[in-house]
Amino acid sequence: MAESTPTAAVPTVTPPAGAAAHEAERLAAPPSFWRAYRVPIWSAIVLVLFVAGWEWGFRALGVPKYFIPTLSEIGSEFVRAYERMDLVNHTAVTSFEVLLGFALGSILGMTMGYILGMSPTAEVVLSPYILALQIAPKVAFAPLFVLWFGFSVEAKMSVAILVAVLVVFFPIMINVLGAVRAVDPAMINLARTFNATRWQIFWKIEFPASMPALFSGLRIGSTLAVIGVTVGELVGGINRGLGFLLLSGETMGAPLVFLAIIVLTVIGIVAYCAVIFAERRVLHYMPRRDFGGMNAQGGK
Amino acid sequence: MAIRLQFERVTKSFPPQRRGGEGVTAIVDVDVRVADREVVALIGPSGCGKSTLLNLASGLDRPSRGRVYVDGSEVTGPNSHVAFMLQRDLLLPWRSILDNVTFGQEIQHVERERRREIALKLLAKYHLGDFVDHYPHQLSGGMRQRAALARTMAMNPDVLLLDEPFSALDAQTKMVLQQDLARTLWEEKKTAFLITHDLLEAIALADRVLVMSRRPGRIVREIAVDLPERNNPMVRRQRPEIGKLMAELMSLLDIGQGDRLDG
Structure with a gap:
C-alpha cells in the first residue's frame, strides 16, 4: 500500500x-x-x-469452533431454530417486551421531564435523587422485580418489560427536562405579551421546542430498551423469548448464542429506525443535516 | 391630542442577584408622553435601561416607583393595546410563516378563518405572499424580520414597542425595512416607541428623539425632528438638515469626544 x-x-x-x-x-x-x-x-x-x-x-x-462458530454454522442454526425451536415465537415475545418497555418508559420519562422542567423548585428538590438513580445501574434492579412478580411466564415477561422501562426512562426524562429548561426566555416573553396562559405557553412553545431533544432521548431509549429486556429475560430465567435462547446456548452451543444476539440486534435496529422515521416526520421543519449538505435546503 | 403611552416618574430597580451583591437601578424618574400617531425614538448608551422601559410598557415587568399608562389605563400586565418587536425575530421554527403571523391571535382565540385572512393580507403587503408555507429557516434575515413585523401588526395594537428592530440586518436590508415600517406606521395611524442605537434611524423614522443618560438612565434631552416625510425615510435621510441633527445627537452621547466606547 x-x-x-x-x-x-x-x-x-x-x-x-x-x-x-x-x-x-x-x-x-x-x-x-x-x-x-x-x-x-x-x-x-x-x-x-x-x-x-x-x-x-x-x-x-x-x-476452536465451540468458542466462535463460523457464519455458515450460525446460518444453519438459524434454519434449525426456525424449524424446531419456534424462533419466530421467541422473537415475537422479545419484540413485544421491547415495544411495551420502550413505550411505557418513554411516556413516563416524558411526563416526569415536562413536570420537572416546568417546576424549577421540584427539580432542585428532587435533583439528588434523580442523580442517584441516573448513576445507579438500573439493570441491577432486575432480581428485585423477579422477587415482586413471581415465576409465571407473564411475570417473567413483566420483569423484562420493567427493566426496559427503567433504563429507557432516564435518558428521555433528562433530555426533555434539559430542553424545557433551555427554551429561549424571549420566546416565552413574546407569548406572554400576547397574554398567553401557562398552559398555552407549554403547548405552543415549550412542548414543540423540546421535540428535537425528545427525539434524541427516544433514539437512545430505543437501543437501551433491547438491553433492558435482554437483562430482564436473563435474570428472570424466562422460558420464552430470545433471552431463553441465550440461556439455552449455555448448553446447546455458541451458534445459538450468536443467533440470539443477531436477532436482538435486528430488533434494536428496527426500533431505532422507527424512531428516526417518526423524527423525520415530526421535525420536518428543521434544516436537513444530510451527508455533505447535498440536500440542505439553504435559506436566502 | 390623546396620550397613547405615558411613563409617569418611573423608576425601576432590580434586586441583587446574589446575597451581599448590589442591586441595580436601571432607570430613574422617567417621564415620557407619546401622543396618538406619534413616533418617538429613544437613544442612549448601551445598558442604560432602554429595554427596561419597553418591558414596563408591555406589562412584562412592573415599575418600582411611578406608573405606566397605555391608552389612559395603568399597565398592570400584558395587554392587547401594545405589541412589541425585538432585534431578534423570535419566529417559532416549527411553525410556517403563516402560522407564525397568526400566533398572537391564536393565543387570543381569534377564529381560524379570520386570523388567516388577516395574516395573508399582511404577508402579501410585506412581499411574503410566496413564502406563506415556508419555514423560518428557509427565509433570509430581512424576510424573517418582515414576518415578525407582520406578526406584530396582526395584533392590531394601538402602540408598537420596537426594540432595535433592525440592528441585526445588513445596511441595505435595514433601509428597505425602515421604509416598510415607516409606511405602515403612517398609513395605519399607529403610535410607536422606538428604541435604537442607530442615530440616523432615529432621525429618519421619528417625530421626536429622546436621549437617555448612562445608567441609571434618565431622559436628559428631547429633540424635535421637525422634518417632513416621516412616511418616507429613504427621502428624509437625504435632507440637508440631517447633518446638523446628527451632530447634535453625537455630542449629546459623547461620541467622538475622547472616543470612549460603550461596547
Whole structure:
C-alpha cells in the first residue's frame, strides 16, 4: 500500500502550457467509474473481508469452533431454530417486551421531564435523587422485580418489560427536562405579551421546542430498551423469548448464542429506525443535516 | 391630542442577584408622553435601561416607583393595546410563516378563518405572499424580520414597542425595512416607541428623539425632528438638515469626544 501512494498522488509540479484547458476538460468530463462508485466498491470489499475473516479467519488462527462458530454454522442454526425451536415465537415475545418497555418508559420519562422542567423548585428538590438513580445501574434492579412478580411466564415477561422501562426512562426524562429548561426566555416573553396562559405557553412553545431533544432521548431509549429486556429475560430465567435462547446456548452451543444476539440486534435496529422515521416526520421543519449538505435546503 | 403611552416618574430597580451583591437601578424618574400617531425614538448608551422601559410598557415587568399608562389605563400586565418587536425575530421554527403571523391571535382565540385572512393580507403587503408555507429557516434575515413585523401588526395594537428592530440586518436590508415600517406606521395611524442605537434611524423614522443618560438612565434631552416625510425615510435621510441633527445627537452621547466606547 505504502509504495503505491506516490503514483496515485496528483502531481504538484507546474503543469505544462495548455494544462489549464486540459484541467477544465477533465473537470467537465463525467467522473471515472472508480470516482463515481468508490463508496459502494469499498463497502463491498469490507463486507467480503468481514465475511471471509469470520468464516475462515478464526479457524486459521486456531480459535476452536465451540468458542466462535463460523457464519455458515450460525446460518444453519438459524434454519434449525426456525424449524424446531419456534424462533419466530421467541422473537415475537422479545419484540413485544421491547415495544411495551420502550413505550411505557418513554411516556413516563416524558411526563416526569415536562413536570420537572416546568417546576424549577421540584427539580432542585428532587435533583439528588434523580442523580442517584441516573448513576445507579438500573439493570441491577432486575432480581428485585423477579422477587415482586413471581415465576409465571407473564411475570417473567413483566420483569423484562420493567427493566426496559427503567433504563429507557432516564435518558428521555433528562433530555426533555434539559430542553424545557433551555427554551429561549424571549420566546416565552413574546407569548406572554400576547397574554398567553401557562398552559398555552407549554403547548405552543415549550412542548414543540423540546421535540428535537425528545427525539434524541427516544433514539437512545430505543437501543437501551433491547438491553433492558435482554437483562430482564436473563435474570428472570424466562422460558420464552430470545433471552431463553441465550440461556439455552449455555448448553446447546455458541451458534445459538450468536443467533440470539443477531436477532436482538435486528430488533434494536428496527426500533431505532422507527424512531428516526417518526423524527423525520415530526421535525420536518428543521434544516436537513444530510451527508455533505447535498440536500440542505439553504435559506436566502 | 390623546396620550397613547405615558411613563409617569418611573423608576425601576432590580434586586441583587446574589446575597451581599448590589442591586441595580436601571432607570430613574422617567417621564415620557407619546401622543396618538406619534413616533418617538429613544437613544442612549448601551445598558442604560432602554429595554427596561419597553418591558414596563408591555406589562412584562412592573415599575418600582411611578406608573405606566397605555391608552389612559395603568399597565398592570400584558395587554392587547401594545405589541412589541425585538432585534431578534423570535419566529417559532416549527411553525410556517403563516402560522407564525397568526400566533398572537391564536393565543387570543381569534377564529381560524379570520386570523388567516388577516395574516395573508399582511404577508402579501410585506412581499411574503410566496413564502406563506415556508419555514423560518428557509427565509433570509430581512424576510424573517418582515414576518415578525407582520406578526406584530396582526395584533392590531394601538402602540408598537420596537426594540432595535433592525440592528441585526445588513445596511441595505435595514433601509428597505425602515421604509416598510415607516409606511405602515403612517398609513395605519399607529403610535410607536422606538428604541435604537442607530442615530440616523432615529432621525429618519421619528417625530421626536429622546436621549437617555448612562445608567441609571434618565431622559436628559428631547429633540424635535421637525422634518417632513416621516412616511418616507429613504427621502428624509437625504435632507440637508440631517447633518446638523446628527451632530447634535453625537455630542449629546459623547461620541467622538475622547472616543470612549460603550461596547
